[in-house]
Amino acid sequence: MSSKKISQKKLEKEELFDLIVQNFPVGLVILDANEIILEFNPAAERITGFKKEEVIGKNYREVMPGLPCQLKNVRKQIVEQKDKIFVHLEGTITHKDGHEIPVRYTAAPLVKGSELKGAIAIFRDVTKEKQLEQHRRVLISMFAHDLKGPLAIASGLLLRLRQGKAGNLNEKQIQYLDTIIREIGKVDKYIRSFLDIVRMEAGQISLSKELCDMHSLISELLTDIELKAKQKNITIKMEIPEDLPLVYVDKEQLQRVFFNLLDNAIKYSPDNSLIVISCKDIGESILCIVEDSGPGIAEEDLPYIFDPFYRANYSESVEGTGIGLAIVKTIIEAHGGRVWVKNKMPPEHGAIFSFTIPKAGSEKITTKPSSAKRNR
Ligand SMILES: Nc1ncnc2c1ncn2[C@@H]1O[C@H](COP(=O)(O)OP(=O)(O)OP(=O)(O)O)[C@@H](O)[C@H]1O
Ligand SMILES: [Mg+2]
Structure with a gap:
């Protein structure tokens, strides 16, 4: 190929790149390996x-602190040769005029061989979607809330019937009434959990955070949960380093996370098996893991397992509403963490639920460290 042809081809490539960047229908930012903005397209300008001239050459954190590309973590992952380093997340960026814009973004590292060259992020303004979501949430929660009233009246009357306050009952009637009362109790639990999720998603549950020691946070919870485990002769093992840093969390809500994960681990594991809870310091966050030796999660269920009311087929014989993991996800995300699940590698079997919680100190702490005692 002649040198003229090569340079023409190069020019075409450059033109094509430029054309894509200029016309890309979502915001696009390209950073170098030092997080300096190299490219900022018109959609990014609009959002x-x-x-572009104002931001080129600046660190992206100055311009869009709500859009974390976390090159530091990416570098670490490249060193450790982990492949999944894309992130699909929601964030908030501050418009030049000061108002906040909710965005959904995807960021990926730009890697050549094992060298990190920079990162690319695309983002979309989701203000309208958020408003619609909010509207839908309000409608659904009003509906769920209104169901609670008639349900409470029905339960009250059924209990009176069951207590014989409207006349004596025969055995069959008692049996039917017990079943109805139990089933109504389940509907009530559904509605309450559902309302919890809706409120948390809408940011209506304010977290009352305090400095906590993971070891005591989990130990307090284990007293109850171990009774359940004993019924199946399941052993729960804790692997938490003595020097694990404190976390700044809503203790009650985080205990709810562990409760839901352990409740599942016990429910879905065979008798005489082992559940391991471990926590470790991974830099900016604490990584917590709950692993069991149950059936694990089928490949086709993995994408939906954290959705409200989703239950895998094999769970039909086990009691549940399908809402525990949705609550886990909402609480962890409300704390700024992430939760995910994978299965153990064969020949082992079992589910591994992991989540991260930002370490205390990564944000301003105003509360007095009331439960920060290290009483192990
Ligand atoms: N440790 C686990 N091992 C295997 N499957 C699991 C495990 N944890 C959850 N699952 C699957 O994920 C589904 C959703 O779990 P989730 O905790 O949300 O609901 P649930 O346990 O069915 O009901 P509940 O609302 O009472 O917690 C379960 O029905 C089950 O199919
Ligand atoms: Mg559950």
Whole structure:
């Protein structure tokens, strides 16, 4: 190929790149390995209010602190040769005029061989979607809330019937009434959990955070949960390093997370098996893992397992509403963490639920460290 042809081809490539960047229908930012903005397309200008000339050469954190590309973590992952380093997340960026814009973004590292060259992020303004979601949430929660009233009246009357306050009952009638009362109790639990999720998603449950020691947070919870485990002769083992840093969390809500994960681990594991809870310091966060030796999660269920009311087929014989994991996800995300699940590698079997919680100190702490005693 002649040198003229090569340079023409190069020019075409550059033109094509430029054309894509300029016309890309979502915000696009390209960073170098030092997080400096190299490219900022017109859609990014529209969303943020910043002109390309104002941001080129600046660190992206100055312009869009709500859009974490976390090159530091990416570097670490490259060193450790982990492949999944894309993130699909929601965040908030501040418009040039100061108002907050909710965005959904995807960020990926730009890697050549094993060298990190930079990162690319695309983001979309989701203000309208958020407003619609909010509207839908309000409608659904009003509906769920209104169901609670008639249900409470029905339960009250059924209990009176069951207590014989409206006349004596025969055995069959008692049996039917017990079943109805139990089933109504389940509907009530559904509605309450559902309302919890809706409220948390809408940010209506304010977390009352305090400095906590993971070891005591989990130990307090184990007293109850171990009774359940004993019924199946399941052993729960804790692997938490003595020097694990404190976390700044809503203790009650985080205990709810562990409760839901352990409740599942016990429910879905065979008798005489082992459940391991472990926590470790991974830099900016604490990584917590609950692993069991149950059936694990089928490949086709993995994408939906954290959705409200989703239950895998094999769970039909086990009692549940399908809402425990949705609550786990909402609580962890409300704390700024992430939760995911994978299966153990064969020949082992079992589910491994992991989540991260930002370490205390990564945010301003105003509460007095009331439960920060290290009483092990
Ligand atoms: N440790 C686990 N091992 C295997 N399957 C699991 C495990 N944890 C959850 N699952 C699957 O994920 C589904 C959703 O779990 P989730 O905790 O949300 O609901 P649930 O346990 O069915 O009901 P509940 O609302 O009472 O917690 C379960 O029905 C089950 O199919
Ligand atoms: Mg559950």
